[in-house]
Amino acid sequence: MIKTVIFDMDGVIVDTEPVHKYAYYEHFKQLGIDVPDEMYSTFTGNSTKNVYQKLRDTFGIDTETNDLIRVKRNLFNDAFDTKEDLYLLPGVESLIKDLYANGMQLILASSAANVTIDRVFTRFNLHQYFTHILSGEDFAQSKPNPAIFIKAWELSGDDKSECVVIEDSTNGIKAAKEAGLFCIGYDSVNSKSQELGEADVIVADFAELDYQKIRTIRNTLE
The missing domain is CATH 3.40.50.1000 (HAD superfamily/HAD-like)
Structure with missing residues (x-):
């Protein structure tokens, strides 16, 4: 039983996936990277830390993972707090x-x-x-x-x-x-x-x- x-x-x-996707893609714009839909779909079920580690390896991003997480998290929180639906x-x-x-x-x-x-x-x-x-x-x-x-x-x-x-x-x-x-x-x-x-x-x-x-x-x- x-x-x-x-x-x-x-x-x-x-x-919350639409909110996460909005925050990620806003951050991708800031970073100047083009993340295709096929790659983004593989992020589902991964932690933010692992996503950004993968992005750093793929796109050669020099910014520390924790700093990347902080920016994305702020973007998410701002959107989360204003999203009524x-x-x-x-x-x-x-x-x-x-x-x-x-x-x-x-x-x-x-x-x-x-x-x-x-x-x-x-x-x-x-x-x-x-x-x-x-x-x-x-x-x-x-x-x-x-x-x-x-x-x-x-x-x-x-x-x-x-x-x-x-x-x-x-x-x-x-x-x-x-x-x-x-x-x-x-x-x-x-x-x-x-x-x-x-x-x-x-x-x-x-x-x-x-x-x-x-x-x-x-x-x-x-």
Whole structure:
């Protein structure tokens, strides 16, 4: 039986991707670099640190990674604070509350920076539902490296067979599977460029999930 659900944030709980994309491309203009869409799509599920390390290597940027992150983060924060049409993804709040009310442990394992996670969780009053919050900036490597999900599993106190991950990105699903965890792929309108085939189950609507379904989701496939 599943006892812990490990959530990704961007693309699963809230779609901040348009805000991130705006901030990145504003910064790319400042840096004078041309990042094609194909390259940008590979950034999904990566930490900001790893994105800028890749950009420095690709474009020969001399600026230190932390300084690049600071500029992009300021651009993101300015846009985030003025963007009124930022909502939780359809159905996810009801799912979180249903799982929490039934005693399921919830853990966040997001590639987003701590400050971004805190902004989202504060704006939507989500801290109360999660026992642990993990940010990709606290790990040396981003998804698809499994480190963040291994740590989430360790913090859960449960067996791997009692944990499930909800992810929407290729890198996130690869990381969950590499960590040896059951993974639900969320096929949202925002993840069409992502390959979800490695997920154990794929859903297109959170209405397909509730406490009872997640609790026994592994059993339905055995």
